[in-house]
Amino acid sequence: MKHDLLIIGAGPGGYIAAIRAAQLGLNVACVEKEPRLGGTCLRVGCIPSKALLESSEKYLETQHALAAHGIKISGAELDLPTMQARKDGVVKSLTDGVAFLFKKNKITRYEGNASFVSKNTVQVGDQIIEAERIIIATGSKAAQLRGIEFDFDRVGTSTEALSYPEVPEHLVIIGAGYIGLEIGSVWKRLGSKVTVLEFLPIILPGMDGEIRDEAFKMLKKQGLEFRLGTKVTGARATEKGAIVEIEGSEPIECDRVLVAAGRLPNTDGLNLAAAGLATDEKGRISVDAHYRTQVENIYAIGDVIAGPMLAHKAEEEGVACVEGIVTGYGHVNYDAIPAVAYTDPEIAGVGKTEEQLKEAGIEYKKGTFPFIANGRAKAIAQTQGKVKILADARTDRILGVHIIGPRAGDLIAEAVAAIEFGATAEDLRRTSHAHPTLAECLKEAAFAVEGAALSM
Ligand code: NAI
Numbered sequence: 001m002k003h004d005l006l007i008i009g010a011g012p013g014g015y016i017a018a019i020r021a022a023q024l025g026l027n028v029a030c031v032e033k034e035p036r037l038g039g040t041c042l043r044v045g046c047i048p049s050k051a052l053l054e055s056s057e058k059y060l061e062t063q064h065a066l067a068a069h070g071i072k073i074s075g076a077e078l079d080l081p082t083m084q085a086r087k088d089g090v091v092k093s094l095t096d097g098v099a100f101l102f103k104k105n106k107i108t109r110y111e112g113n114a115s116f117v118s119k120n121t122v123q124v125g126d127q128i129i130e131a132e133r134i135i136i137a138t139g140s141k142a143a144q145l146r147g148i149e150f151d152f153d154r155v156g157t158s159t160e161a162l163s164y165p166e167v168p169e170h171l172v173i174i175g176a177g178y179i180g181l182e183i184g185s186v187w188k189r190l191g192s193k194v195t196v197l198e199f200l201p202i203i204l205p206g207m208d209g210e211i212r213d214e215a216f217k218m219l220k221k222q223g224l225e226f227r228l229g230t231k232v233t234g235a236r237a238t239e240k241g242a243i244v245e246i247e248g249s250e251p252i253e254c255d256r257v258l259v260a261a262g263r264l265p266n267t268d269g270l271n272l273a274a275a276g277l278a279t280d281e282k283g284r285i286s287v288d289a290h291y292r293t294q295v296e297n298i299y300a301i302g303d304v305i306a307g308p309m310l311a312h313k314a315e316e317e318g319v320a321c322v323e324g325i326v327t328g329y330g331h332v333n334y335d336a337i338p339a340v341a342y343t344d345p346e347i348a349g350v351g352k353t354e355e356q357l358k359e360a361g362i363e364y365k366k367g368t369f370p371f372i373a374n375g376r377a378k379a380i381a382q383t384q385g386k387v388k389i390l391a392d393a394r395t396d397r398i399l400g401v402h403i404i405g406p407r408a409g410d411l412i413a414e415a416v417a418a419i420e421f422g423a424t425a426e427d428l429r430r431t432s433h434a435h436p437t438l439a440e441c442l443k444e445a446a447f448a449v450e451g452a453a454l455s456m
Contacts, residue, residue, distance in 0.1 A: 002130040002131065002132070003027050003028060003029040003108065003129070003130070003131040003132070004021075004026040004027045004028065004131065004132050004133065005018075005021050005026045005027070005028050005029070005131060005132070005133045005134070005135065005322075005325070006028075006029045006030070006031065006122060006129055006131035006133070006134045006135075007021075007028065007029070007030045007031070007134075007135045007137055008030075008031050008114045008122065008134065008135070008136050008137060008138055008270070009030075009031075009032065009039065009136070009137035009138040009139055009302075009304075010030050010031075010032035010034075010037040010038065010039060010098065010109075010137075011038065011039020011040055011041055011042075011137060011139045011302065011303075011311070011314065012038075012039060012041045012042075012302070012311040012312070012314050012315045012318075013039075013137040013139070013301045013302030013303075013311075013314030013315060013317060013318045014030060014032075014039065014135070014137030014301075014302070014318065015030065015037060015038065015039070015098050015101070015102070015318075016314075016315045016318040016319060017135055017137060017301065017318030017319065017321060017322050018030045018102070018105070018107045019101055019102075019105050019107070020318065020319050020322045020323065021322040021325075021326070022105035022106060022107050023105065024322065024323070024326040024327070025326070026322075026325075026326065028105075028106075028107045028108070029107065029108035029109070029110060029129060029131065030102070030107055030108070030109055030110070031110040031111075031112065031114040031122065031124050031129070032109070032110075032111060033111070033112060033113045033114075035111065036091075036092075036095040037095055037098040037099050037102065037109075038091075038094060038095040038098050039139055040139055040140070041311040042091060042094050042095050042098065043091060043095060044158065044159040044162060045158065045311075046311055047090060047091055047094055048087050048088075048090070048091050048162045049158070049162060049179075049182050049183060049186070049342070050342060051086065051087035051090045051091070052083070052087055052162060052186045053182060053185065053186055053342050053344075055083045055086065055087070056083075056185070056186045056187075056189035056190050057189065057344060059076070059078055059083075059189060059190060060189040062076035063076065065381070068381060069381070078167070078190060078191070080165075080166065080167065080190070084163060084165075087162070110124045110127065110129060111124075112124040112125045112127075113125075113269050114129075114270065115269055115270060115271040115274075116270060116271045116272060116273075116274040116275040116277075117271075117274055118274060118275065119134075119275045119276055119295050119297060119298060120132065120134070120297065122134065132297060133297045133298070133299065133325060134275075134297065134298050134299070135291075135298075135299045135300065135301060135318075135321060135322075136267075136270070136285060136293075136298065136299070136300040136301075136304055137300070137301050137302050137304065137314065137318065138265075138266045138267060138270065138302075138304050139265075139266050139302055139303045139304060139314075140263035140264055140265055140266050140303035140304070140309050141263060141264055141266045141268075142157035142158065142159075142259060142260075142263055142264075143259075143261055143262045143263055143264045144259075145174070145232065145259060145261055147232070147233050147234035147235070147245070148174075148232075148234065148235045148236075148257075148259055149234075149235065149236040149237070150259070151236075151237045153237065154237035154238075154241060154242040154255075154256055154257065155235050155236060155237050155242050155256075155257045155259070156256070156257070156258065156259070157258070157259055157260075158179045158183055158258065158260060160258075161183045161187075161256075161258040162183070164187070164256065167187065167190045167191045167192055168187060168192050168254070168255040168256040169192065169193065169254075169255050170192065170193045170194075170195070170241075170253075170254040170255050170256075171184070171187050171192045171193070171194050171195070171254065171255065171256050171257075171258060172194075172195045172197065172235075172242070172244050172252055172254040172256070172257050172258070173194065173195070173196045173197065173257075173258045173260055174197050174232050174235070174244070174257065174258070174259045174260060174261050175196075175197075175198065175199075175259070175260035175261035175262065176196045176197075176198035176200075176202075176203035176204065176226065176228070177203075177204065177205070177260060177261075177262065178204070178341050179258075179260035180196055180198075180258070180260040181196070181203065181204065181215075181219065181224075181341055181343050182341060182342050182343060183258060183260065184196055184224055184258075185219075185222070185224070185343050185344060188222060188223055188224055193225070194223075194224050194225065195225045195226075195227065195252065195254070196224055196225065196226050196227070197227050197230045197232055197244070197246065198226065198227070198228050198229075198230060199229070199230065199231055199232075199261075200228065200229070201228050201229045202216075202228065203215065203216050203219070203226065203228070204341060204347070206339070206353075207339070207341075207347065207349055207353065207402070208349055208353040208354055208355070208388065208400070208402040209353065209354060209355050210354065210388065210402070211347060211349065211386075211388065211402045211403070211404045212347075214385065214386070214404050215341075215343065215347050215404055218345065218384060218385075218404075219343060222344070227246075230246055230247075230249070231246065231247040231248075232244060232245065232246055232247075233245045233246065233247050235257045235259070238253075241253060241254055241255040241256065242254055242255065242256060242257045244257055263303065263309050264282075264283055265279070265282070265283045265284045265285070265303060265304040265305075266303070266304060267279055267283065267285065267304065272285075275295055275298055276294070276295045277293055277294065277295055277298065284304060284305055284306055285300040285304050285305055286305075286306075287299065287300050287301075287305050290321070290324045290330065291305070291317060291320070291321040291324070299321050299325075301314055301317035301318050301321050302314030302317060302318070305317075307334065308337065308339065310337065310339065312337065312338070313332075313337050316332045316337070317332055320332045333419075333420060335351055335352075335419060336350060336351070336416050336419045336420045337350070338350040338412045338413070338415075338416050340408065340409035340412065342409060345382065345384050345385045345404055345405045345406055345408060346403075346404070346405070346406070346407060346408035346409045347403070347404045347408060348402070348403045348404075348408040348409050348411065348412035349400070349401065349402040349403070349412070350400065350401055350412055350415050350416050350419055351390070351398070351399050351400035351401060351415075351419050352390065352399045352400040353400060353402065354366070354388075354390060354400070356400075357390060357399060357400070362392065362399070363392070363393035363394065364390045364391060364392060364393050364399060365390070365391050365392075365393050365396075365425070365449050365450075366388065366389070366390055366391075366449065367388070367389045367391070367425065367445045367446060367447065367448030367449030367450070367453070368386050368387065368388045368389075368445055368448055369386060369387050369441045369442075369444035369445040369447075369448055369453050369455075369456065370383075370385070370386045370441075370456075371383050371384060371385050371386060371387075371405040371406065371438070371441060372384075373444070373453070373455050373456055374436075374438060374440055374441050374444075374455075375435070375436040375440075376436040376437050376438050376440070377405070377406060377438060377441075379436065380406065382405070382406035384404075384405060384406075385403070385404040385405025385406070385408070386403070386404060386405060386441075386445075387401070387402075387403045387405065387411070387441040387442055387444075387445040388401070388402045388403070388445065389401050389415075389425055389428070389442070389445045389446055389448070389449050390402075391424065391425040391449050395424070396424035396425050396426055396449075397422060397423070397424050398415070398418050398419055398423055398424065398425055398428065399419075401415030401418070401419070401442070401445075403415075403441075405438070405441070406438055407438055411438060411439055411441070411442065414428075414439060414442055415442065425446045425449035425450065426446070426450070428442060428443060428446035429443055429446035429447045429449075429450065431443065444456070
């Protein structure tokens with residue numbers, strides 16, 4: 001069977017690319033090894049973690065927060081199987097949704113591992129599939145660390161940590177990045193003692209320093225235990241639980257270990273050499289600005305190429321790649337890709353951090369506004385955190401926006417649009433914001449860039 005376009009991988013990069021290509025009139029096929037479409041994000045990543053974050057937050061509210069609203073609760077109990085079943089239901093409905101969209105857009109679906117036979121042909125099981133163009137969108141897998149003996153039960157990755165059958169008494173997490181902090185928050189709220197071991201002296205490397213420092217204080221206050229500057233030398237399952245070995249310190253005995261120390265591009269079994277392709281020193285596939293690999297008809301997008309490993313970055317690349325193929329034009333603005341950690345409160349950022357501006361020698365103005373001075377934040381009793389806007393000192397153009405606070409992940413969308421449209425801080429402060437909303441904090445921070453917020 002010959003297709004115009006074959007996409008390998010049905011994660012957010014691959015399935016979005018497939019749908020867009022079908023909309024633009026191509027005969028499209030997609031190979032996915034898992035029975036469910038949607039990739040890591042929908043099956044074992046973004047979506048199930050957000051479902052558990054929401055449920056665990058509700059549980060925590062019944063323990064403490066609702067009393068302040070004048071709601072007395074007694075006898076609230078955790079029913080973990082129901083919580084997990086709800087999460088599984090959310091995943092099912094979304095992965096079914098992708099299958100529906102494939103049918104609706106007449107995308108041919110192949111199930112199995114794809115392996116290149118030549119630059120235009122791929123083998124899946126005993127089927128040979130031919131396509132004029134191929135997009136590799138195979139995503140990433142959890143990085144393995146030296147000395148860690150995974151049994152994918154007691155010592156595992158985020159996939160296992162999203163489905164623990166009981167609340168671990170003591171969970172040790174290796175890595176204080178997105179996965180470590182989000183999943184650590186879930187199990188802490190449900191009652192685990194959580195110890196996060198981080199190699200660097202900071203958490204969330206890459207985020208704006210001021211926001212990161214606030215996050216660190218808040219998460220510590222919530223009871224997450226951090227050991228920064230800690231080098232893990234080994235971890236393995238024991239009869240009763242697991243043990244983690246640390247350089248220069250006593251080993252830690254615990255119930256479960258989550259290894260969340262980054263992810264690596266996934267090119268396992270693709271047989272890239274048969275297509276004339278190779279990976280770089282980090283295992284990634286090199287592409288040009290149009291996502292073309294060194295083989296003219298083969299493209300790559302998402303976690304398998306350079307850049308942040310984020311679902312929405314892969315989606316943007318999927319659309320730009322396909323539009324580039326069909327219309328000759330497709331583009332991703334990497335200065336306007338937001339990053340969000342769904343902790344409580346959420347942490348979100350877009351554009352340059354203060355550290356990056358300093359390093360680049362760019363003169364900037366800064367405006368911040370705390371949620372405690374916002375009416376809506378007070379009304380919903382979520383007053384922690386702040387909005388920070390960084391604007392060019394000369395042109396006033398917004399260069400970076402960083403938020404820690406309630407619904408930061410939603411609020412950042414306005415900042416992304418502002419950066420995308422090249423807005424100045426003045427544009428933002430002159431834009432009407434509904435009252436009372438959390439988004440008013442952005443407007444106030446924009447006023448602060450010019451000198452002073454109105455409500456401070
Ligand atoms: P990450 O890169 O965010 O964080 C990994 C952390 O582990 C870093 O702080 C690193 O210094 C630390 N580390 C590395 N080796 C270590 C060692 N031997 N001992 C102790 N610490 C060590 O990676 P993470 O959290 O695993 O997430 C993987 C990818 O998935 C990331 O690229 C992230 O962007 C993405 N992701 C995004 C989410 C979101 O957008 N909300 C949620 C979850 C994951």
